[in-house]
Amino acid sequence: MIEIATSPATTTLVITGDLDLAERDQFPEIAARVVGLRRQLLVIDMCAVTFMDSTGAAFLISLADSGRKRGGATVLRGTSDRDLFVLEVCGALDLFRIDRAHRCTDEFPLQGSTS
Incomplete structure (x- = not known):
């Protein structure tokens, strides 16, 4: 699940669960x-991301690239060490x-991180 929140200068995506091929249908929207x-x-x-594959990475890359172009x-x-x-x-x-200063809450422990 991906939730979108906004402020005057920032868009925040909160991703929960897997970010992978099975979720790709929602990426274009x-x-x-x-x-x-x-x-x-x-x-x-x-x-709260439990798993990310190359499809999820491609989604994040496309978002970052679009933002950078603007x-x-x-x-x-x-972000876990695995996802990085x-x-x-x-x-x-x-x-x-x-x-690197952000600390996830106990509700969403950082998955797979050693730092």
Whole structure:
């Protein structure tokens, strides 16, 4: 599940569960909504992501690339080491700012992280 919240300058996506091939049908609609909001900062909260494959990574990469083309930035928070590795293997980690100060709540413990 992906929820979208906005403020005057920021769009926040809160992702819960798997971000993978099985969820891809919702990606185009969500991407269109995020791009249509035209906020300079996109924050992607991944505290509750249980699994991400290359399809999920491609979705995040497309969001970050769209924002960058408009002069915006994309921040990942609550991202597990495993998910950062997937983005690194895709050669896309430099598209994102990583919020290393964020601490997930007990309700959504950071999955697979060693830091």
